[in-house]
Amino acid sequence: MGVNVTEIFSSIQGEGLFVGCRQVFLRFFNCNLNCFYCDTRIEEPPSSCCIEKEPGTGEFDYQQNPLEIRELINILKNFSLKTHHSLSLTGGEPLLQVNFLKEFLPELKKNTEIKIFLETNGTLVEELGEILPFLDILAVDFKLPSSLGGKSYLETHRSFLQKSLGKKAFIKIIITHLTQEEELKDCLLIIKDVSPLIPVVFQPVTPVKDKNTAVSPKRIIDLQMKALGILPEVRVIPQVHKILGYL
Ligand code: SF4
Helix, strand or coil: CEECEEEEEEEECCCHHHCCCEEEEEEECCCCCCCCCCCCCCCCCCCEEEEECCCCCCCEEEEECCEEHHHHHHHHHCCCHHHCCEEEEECCCHHHHHHHHHHHHHHHHHHCCCCEEEEECCCCHHHHHHHHHHCCEEEEECCCHHHCCCCCCHHHHHHHHHHHCCCEEEEEEEECCCCCHHHHHHHHHHHHHHCCCCCEEEEECCCCCCHHHCCCHHHHHHHHHHHCCCCCCEEECCCHHHHHCCC
């Protein structure tokens, strides 16, 4: 079985609770959502996978998609996995590739000791259940309706979080100029209901496409203070790799 991979590279984790940790990133094609601020969603399957030749150079080799399990494991082994904190499955939405992942992850675990770090939009509950035993850390985005043209996934996020209980995890919420206090409160109350001690990260949107989407420091600080009245651990962390200009 093969899979379409967009890119593979070694860099620092630029978001959330594990910011600064060295990871190998395995970026999968495709997503089931369409957040207005997205900078990684692509419409067409990539004909080849970009593999960074040397970390930090931005120079790539290219390998024809789809990649087979054995091929992918061999590529990953070239990244000296022992010196990395974990392998980040990212996207797009990695859980769309669950049929591949449920064969690939056990094989990878047999061949390496690398921890598996899933970056997910927290909407594909059944798919999560299929690979949960192979995951070590979950970075779960909770999407606010204002990021998705009004569509709400908050109850789906609740189920996703319930399924993740027992795993090391944190939740990330992107704060944009459209974020409403009420939807954010609804989201935080769901988290409080299911897993009150889980760390939450507010990530101010990086205004890549439109500078008008930026959020003022005062707004973020106010929202954090209100959130801390509901949950004990709410941090504000921007996209550090974007600030530094890393992949
Ligand atoms: S869930 Fe992530 S990859 Fe998908 S559209 Fe939203 S920001 Fe983009």
